[in-house]
Amino acid sequence: MSKSIIEIQDLHKQFGNVEVLKGIDLVVKESEKVVILGPSGSGKSTLLRCINYLEYPTQGSVKINGNAFEDKNRKNQEKHIALLRTEVGMVFQKFNLFHHLTALGNVMAALVTIKGLSKVEAKQIAEFNLEKVGLLEKAKNYPSQLSGGQQQRVAIARALAMDPKVMLFDESTSALDPELVGEVLRVIRGLAEDGMTMVLVTHEMKFAKDVADRIVFMDNGVIVEDSPPEVFFNNPSTERAKQFIMQEDY
Amino acid sequence: MTIHFGRAFSELAPSLFDALKTVTLLAILAFALALMIGMLIAVGRISGNKILDRFLIVLLEIIRGTPLLVQLLYVYYVVPELISFVVSFFVPDFHMNFGAFEAGVIGLGINYGCYMSEIFRSSILAIDKGQNEAALALGYTKHQALRKIIFPQSIRISLPALGNYLVMLLKDTSLCAFITLGEIILTTQSYAAQTFLTIESYTIAALVYLVACIPLGYLVRVLERRVTKYV
Numbered sequence: 448m449s450k451s452i453i454e455i456q457d458l459h460k461q462f463g464n465v466e467v468l469k470g471i472d473l474v475v476k477e478s479e480k481v482v483i484l485g486p487s488g489s490g491k492s493t494l495l496r497c498i499n500y501l502e503y504p505t506q507g508s509v510k511i512n513g514n515a516f517e518d519k520n521r522k523n524q525e526k527h528i529a530l531l532r533t534e535v536g537m538v539f540q541k542f543n544l545f546h547h548l549t550a551l552g553n554v555m556a557a558l559v560t561i562k563g564l565s566k567v568e569a570k571q572i573a574e575f576n577l578e579k580v581g582l583l584e585k586a587k588n589y590p591s592q593l594s595g596g597q598q599q600r601v602a603i604a605r606a607l608a609m610d611p612k613v614m615l616f617d618e619s620t621s622a623l624d625p626e627l628v629g630e631v632l633r634v635i636r637g638l639a640e641d642g643m644t645m646v647l648v649t650h651e652m653k654f655a656k657d658v659a660d661r662i663v664f665m666d667n668g669v670i671v672e673d674s675p676p677e678v679f680f681n682n683p684s685t686e687r688a689k690q691f692i693m694q695e696d697y
Numbered sequence: 698m699t700i701h702f703g704r705a706f707s708e709l710a711p712s713l714f715d716a717l718k719t720v721t722l723l724a725i726l727a728f729a730l731a732l733m734i735g736m737l738i739a740v741g742r743i744s745g746n747k748i749l750d751r752f753l754i755v756l757l758e759i760i761r762g763t764p765l766l767v768q769l770l771y772v773y774y775v776v777p778e779l780i781s782f783v784v785s786f787f788v789p790d791f792h793m794n795f796g797a798f799e800a801g802v803i804g805l806g807i808n809y810g811c812y813m814s815e816i817f818r819s820s821i822l823a824i825d826k827g828q829n830e831a832a833l834a835l836g837y838t839k840h841q842a843l844r845k846i847i848f849p850q851s852i853r854i855s856l857p858a859l860g861n862y863l864v865m866l867l868k869d870t871s872l873c874a875f876i877t878l879g880e881i882i883l884t885t886q887s888y889a890a891q892t893f894l895t896i897e898s899y900t901i902a903a904l905v906y907l908v909a910c911i912p913l914g915y916l917v918r919v920l921e922r923r924v925t926k927y928v
């Protein structure tokens with residue numbers, strides 16, 4: 448039995464009076480690929496953002512590699528959360544590369560500031576990861592000099608360089624022109640083949656089907672189905688999932 | 698009436714350009730102080746502490762609601778008196794004074810710091826929230842994200858406006874003539890009074906400022922183009 452990288456227990460999240468997540472339980476094992484599907488507003492992004500505590504849950508617990516984000520007895524809560532976040536790589540829809548740094552600078556920054564590596568060591572690791580996403584020759588370019596697809600690949604390299612236990616992708620290709628989607632999906636697929644543990648929110652149904660070990664289907668703040676892709680796409684057990692698959696007509 | 702521009706220039710200009718050194722130093726020190734004060738106020742106001750924010754707003758209203766000249770007079774004449782008054786309760790016969798230069802640096806620094814804080818604040822708020830989130834997701838603390846990711850970008854955004862403030866500050870040092878720091882203005886006045894070369898004297902004084910401000914403005918624009926290239 449492989450170990451659990453993410454353990455979510457009874458997770459609730461409320462914005463004001465609106466409960467967006469209504470009790471989520473989810474375990475992701477080492478090197479598992481979990482794709483989260485669901486209609487707009489069902490809480491997919493919120494769930495992903497709770498996994499690295501960009502949103503603090505209203506109730507429930509999130510553990511990464513056995514470490515809980517929150518612990519009443521702990522003194523320096525912010526520092527601990529920051530530390531635990533280094534184990535969770537996140538790739539955003541809008542890339543969010545640091546505008547004032549080159550591609551290389553983007554990948555190096557946290558290695559130096561957070562991991563305390565020397566510039567030389569950081570550069571080595573950064574170059575290795577840029578190579579991995581096929582962008583070593585763009586190392587000196589600023590984000591504004593890169594295409595959307597290239598920016599997203601740098602963002603992936605930046606997250607990978609921290610050597611995370613798990614990678615989260617929130618619609619990482621939906622801000623891209625259609626002809627640039629492929630190059631980013633190829634990189635993500637490569638990671639999957641390397642055995643990276645991943646949780647992905649995506650609208651690319653074919654990709655989801657190919658890459659996922661499990662499909663988690665959310666609706667209205669709860670997990671409605673959690674099954675292998677063959678089962679989910681061919682034989683969904685709920686009416687809601689059936690409708691969703693028909694609408695997406697992949 | 699004849700214009701004796703050549704004579705006035707040879708007699709007055711050297712001492713004015715000499716005085717310009719003091720004025721430039723005054724402007725640079727006041728600007729450095731203003732940068733610090735402006736940054737602190739901006740950070741204080743976005744910190745989310747309501748009481749601190751209120752307090753700073755009141756401070757800003759006071760500074761914006763009174764003339765710079767009055768503030769300079771206040772720092773030079775009143776503040777030392779007030780400090781002396783308070784401290785004399787503990788230390789008998791205590792008395793302090795500011796030199797005109799120190800008072801000028803403090804007065805101009807506070808005034809410009811308050812105006813510049815608004816530039817810092819809006820430029821920090823102008824940075825996309827995604828930048829902060831990306832930093833947090835990589836393991837930065839809020840403080841580290843602000844210092845390493847947000848500030849460097851917001852400084853670039855605020856640079857053009859800051860440059861303009863530096864030029865304005867250099868010109869506003871002339872108000873320090875009212876607190877006896879009159880290298881340029883007072884020298885000009887007394888020369889004009891002695892020689893009756895009014896037109897020449899004040900024209901030369903204006904030229905001295907112009908000669909200082911035009912290259913400075915140019916420098917600021919060059920710098921601005923360089924650092925904003927990729928933002």
Ligand SMILES: Nc1ncnc2c1ncn2[C@@H]1O[C@H](COP(=O)(O)OP(=O)(O)OP(=O)(O)O)[C@@H](O)[C@H]1O
Nearest residue numbers: 462463465467485486487488489490491492493494
């Ligand atoms: N910061 C916030 N404040 C208030 N409401 C929020 C906030 N973030 C999200 N919500 C609300 O929570 C609900 C779930 O949002 P979420 O972004 O998680 O949905 P989603 O499943 O990712 O949708 P989409 O497919 O459109 O990205 C939505 O109704 C949204 O309006």
Ligand SMILES: [Mg+2]
Nearest residue numbers: 491492493618
């Ligand atoms: Mg979303």
